[in-house]
Amino acid sequence: xxxxxxxxxxxxxxxxxxxxxxxxxxxxxxxxxxxxxxxxxxxxxxxxxxxxxxxxxxxxxxxxxxxxxxxxxxxxxxxxxxxxxxxxxxxxxxxxxxxxxxxxxxxxxxxxxxxxxxxxxxxxxxxxxxxxxxxxxxxxxxxxxxxxxxxxxxxxxxxxxxxxxxxxxxxxxxxxxxxxxxxxxxxxxxxxxxxxxxxxxxxxxxxxxxxxx
Numbered sequence: 001x002x003x004x005x006x007x008x009x010x011x012x013x014x015x016x017x018x019x020x021x022x023x024x025x026x027x028x029x030x031x032x033x034x035x036x037x038x039x040x041x042x043x044x045x046x047x048x049x050x051x052x053x054x055x056x057x058x059x060x061x062x063x064x065x066x067x068x069x070x071x072x073x074x075x076x077x078x079x080x081x082x083x084x085x086x087x088x089x090x091x092x093x094x095x096x097x098x099x100x101x102x103x104x105x106x107x108x109x110x111x112x113x114x115x116x117x118x119x120x121x122x123x124x125x126x127x128x129x130x131x132x133x134x135x136x137x138x139x140x141x142x143x144x145x146x147x148x149x150x151x152x153x154x155x156x157x158x159x160x161x162x163x164x165x166x167x168x169x170x171x172x173x174x175x176x177x178x179x180x181x182x183x184x185x186x187x188x189x190x191x192x193x194x195x196x197x198x199x200x201x202x203x204x205x206x207x208x209x210x211x212x213x
Contacts, residue, residue: 045082045091052089084113114198
């Protein structure tokens, strides 16, 4: 009995950060069809394809969802936030190119090449680009953590679950498990309000794009 009780305690402790993200994001997570409106939609970067010129399946789904939000009039400007020097390639550059191919006016797209992880993307959207209200797009397994971190950092965000038509069920399950454990780091970063890895001066690019859109 003691061993079982100890196991339950350990499970609760390990799960606490994940539960925190779910509870904090409650009421702020939507599907594409019922997403609210905001001037800015933030798209979080992830792996690009092997040719380093196209997005891989998950990233393509995020971009297709964001493009649809702009076409439907529920967003005006897209902030693509990712790693400009990532192992798989320049995420924001690939994201911008793909959005242009989907028919999004390039003047409506702003790239942040220093969104090295979810926390940094949220912090820099607020601190560098002056975003205070936005939609944030990523796959459903990642959405609660993204929404919770952004809201913790002072952004009024609602999450929109991204498409992922070419994603295998095994891949999504693997990423969901990874996200479960990543919640611990998210809670730590949020509690200590760590600064983003790359500090930059204020950039008016998003505000300029909104003015011109």
